[in-house]
Amino acid sequence: MKERILVVCEKPTAARRIAHALDDDGAPEAYDEGGVPLFIAGRGDFELVVVSALGHLFSIAQDGGKWTYPVYKYSWVPAHDADKRQARTKRFIQAIERASKGATGYVSACDLDMEGSLIAYMVLLNVCGEGSLNEAKRMRYSTLTERDLIRAWEGMSPTLDYPLIEAGRTRHEVDWLFGINLTRALSLSLKNASGIFKTLSIGRVQGPTLNFVKEREVEVKTHVPTPFWVIKAETTIEGRRIPLDYTEARIGKKSDARKVVRACQGKDGVISTVSTRRVEQPPPPPFSLGDLQREAFSKFRYTPRTTLNSAERLYLSTHISYPRTSSQKIPPTIDVRGILEGLRRRKEYTRLAASLLKESKLRPMQGAKDDPAHPAIHPTGTIPGMITGVDARVYDLICRRFMASLSGPALRENVSAKVTVDAEGSNYAFFLRGTKLVEDGWIKFYEPYVKEKGSELPKLSKGQKVPFAKLRSLERYTKPPARFNPGSLLRLMEDEGLGTKATRTDIVDTLFKRGYVKGSTTEITDLGFTIIENLERYVPDILSVEMTRSLEEDMGRIQRGEFSRANAITKTVEVLESTLSGFKAHEVRIGSEISGAITREEERSSYLGRCPGCGDGHLRIIVNKKTGKRFAGCSNYFAGKCTTSYPLPQRGRITTTEISCSECGAPIIKATLRGMSPWELCINIDCPSKRGGSTDE
DNA sequence: GCAAGGTC
Known part of the structure; x- marks a missing residue:
């Protein structure tokens, strides 16, 4: 009989990878115990039973049940006992309990951090018994590659990491x-x-x-807008209108701004220097989850939640890697070429993927951030069939970003020409600025998502005259922070x-x-x-x-x-x-x-505007307590003075705008239905604005 | 009925 060792992993994917890496033949026996994965791997004289947790299987619950405070007495209990929503974890505890029978050795193989150390400790303590802790060893790995995992097995720590567990x-x-x-x-x-x-x-x-x-x-x-002045100038060169920037972007005094305009009005400027600078723009690194969420918000206005949900679907359908990562790195173990071969089969990427595959060396741009458990988000190369909407756009963003990270830098040539005007004994400086893309590099891969970066200038030379086509000063105000x-x-x-x-x-x-x-x-x-x-x-x-x-x-x-x-x-x-x-x-x-604040908030969010019926009451959203249906009613109703009411959409979210319809005077509301962009409408169904056009029913 | 942290 081989000695049986229980290997506790943090999550199913890790358990699978660890079992495959440690099995002598790379082919462990795999079981599914009612949704809980279990692997038996043979390694030398040992039989490894590789089990998986699902994150934390134990959590804190109050001793006794009173919903009051202060409460200082608590215990660690199975997560499914502390929180009904964690019902899934019960099967994991049961499966680990069965699998641990007959084990004489124990290994903590959870993520190498505080939470990981704690997850394995709680499993061993509460499922395998206190005695298991003395036998337990700790595997330390930072990537789930075969090489790392074998090294971690061979260099295992002889005890659990108690200081880390205690901190957790x-x-x-x-x-x-x-x-x-x-x-x-x-x-x-x-x-x-x-x-x-x-x-x-x-x-x-x-x-x-x-x-x-x-x-x-x-x-x-509390922002107080303070005025400042900007100089707006324009010139025409070779029939093109080009803006000129004044040397000071903001001028604090009106008189100073007017002085510049007065002095330069009707004069020609002269180009005193032309400087050309080549700037290399390195490709962006592949996405971490935060990067992806920010980019999807900036390009599509998707909320981080929408993006995460979409990435999760793409992950579960095997089209992208695990999305909850903080890494901006693609480790060398990832088969970049294989992924590109896959992407090539999708027609919008055929040309781009093929051009990358011609390169003899493919090294992805690496960002600074790392993640012990997962690489940066990347496509897997399996090609989704029909995907639409949010998923299609998030997928496209990920694929293009991945390909961009594999390509070369872009090269820009930035030109800045100094235009001077000598007038009234002073010297005024303006600038003409332009940029030209010399080599597009990664930009052609990421094109739809690259910010527009200015335009090219015509050829300019020192001493060239620059006539002012337009010159004036404008008053502006500082804005509050966003x-x-x-x-x-x-x-x-x-x-x-x-x-x-x-x-x-x-x-x-x-x-x-x-x-x-x-x-x-x-x-x-x-x-x-x-x-x-x-x-x-x-x-x-x-x-x-x-x-x-x-x-x-x-x-x-x-x-x-x-x-x-x-x-x-x-x-x-x-x-x-x-x-x-x-x-x-x-x-x-x-x-x-x-409670006062809650009342104010409710009043505010139900206020629609002045009642067009009686002219002095307020229209509010009222919810019928019996039927749960909502409608707009006048505040003068209870005084017996006004019976004006309007039906409201029963589904979706309604936000008030405090704007009245220009046709009939009834309030305009903003309606938001799940998965659709919000639209504004007048609540009066007989409003003239709704006649004649197509009906939206 | 509550947190913040795992994971799906």
Whole structure:
């Protein structure tokens, strides 16, 4: 009988790769136990039973069931017991339990990070028994290639990485203590003050993220536009109108701007220098998930969620690699040539793929970011049949980006000519700027998605006269900073180290779901603002990125043996003890402020405009409590003064515009149906604007 | 009914 060793992996794909790499013949026996993969591999004198987790199989649950706070007692339990939505994990635990029978050795082969170490530890502790921990070893690999995996097997650590495991447990427990207690404190303040129940969540990542949105809103609202002046000039060379840039893009004083115009008006400028610079533009690296989401937002206005869902579908249908990656690298083990052979079979890529295949060496541009578990997002070379809409565009973006990353740099020639005017004893400088693409390199692969980059100048020479065709100064005003779009908020979180590639999109979604933020420009709501105001008063730490920094520091100290989980938990409970008692003391005030904000927000989002029937009431969206149907009704109805009402679309989302129809005076609403772009319509079905044209029913 | 982190 061979000795049986249980190898615990983090996810099914990893288990498959590990089993294949470690099996002597590269062909392990594969089983499917009700959706849970299991592999038996032979390696020398050992029989390896390779099992898979599905991320975390164990999580934290409160001891006892009361929905109140403070709560400091908790245990690690099977994830399916803590959360109904994790029902799938039950089968994984059961399958691992069966597979572990008769095992005498154990290997943790999860991802080489804190979470991975914890996943395997919890499985061994709770499924295989405490005794298994003493026998357990740790495989350390950073890519799932055969070479790396074999090396990891042979150089296995003789024990589990306890400092890392302890740091991971601490992260979970501290986040749970803060999140559960503060969420309950907020939700219960509202309930006790107004009787309304609404989940008002907050946590280490939600807090600072919401605070960024609030701070940006304050900047937008408090922005004072200050005037500045720009010089607009134009010349005509060889019959072409070309803009001239004045040396100062913004002029602070009106008199200074007018002086320039007065001095140069009617004069000719002279070209004093022409400088030509060749600039190489390296190809972009292949996509990480964040890069893909930002690019899809910028090119197609897809939200990060839409892009992630689409990438997930493309991955499950085998057309692209695993999308939840932070890597911008394609390792040499990936069969780039094979992928291009595949892409060549798709007619829109035939020419491009073929031109790359002619190269003797194909080396993808590598970005700086890496991911221990996955390469950058790339096509697999299997050709999708019919894909349309979002998936087709996301797929095209990925394929073109991948091919672009494999090609050469683009070469541009930038020309800048200095045009001077001597007038009234002073010297004024303007510039003519142009650019020419000398070699298109990667640009021809990525063409539809490359930003337009200026145009070419006619041939210019020193001493050439440049007559001003147009010259004037224009007053402009400084603008407030832009609100976040879904991509820029994710980028800020990434830069600040908030959340992970797998959780950031979910956390932003949560802020929307809670009603803290709204709209495509991520505006803070009254509710979100009031939540922040009250947290600022009683728990300012939860709004600060410093909390994440200090947690990271503590985890580092735990890994170095300078601090312990018990210390970290004691510290957390001490902080919570005092903040939660302060919170409780002011519960009524906090709760009524929040309930006031919810009422204001509801009134605002249901307000349609002045009633065209009576002229003085307000039209609002009213939902019939019995039937759930909605319609527009006048606020004077209950005073018995006005019965004006309009039917509303029953499906989709309605947002108010506060604009009235120019034909009939009824309010215009914006309707959004799932998967369609929003459209604006007048709510009056008898409106003259709807006659004569085609009907949209 | 809650967090943030895995994974699908």
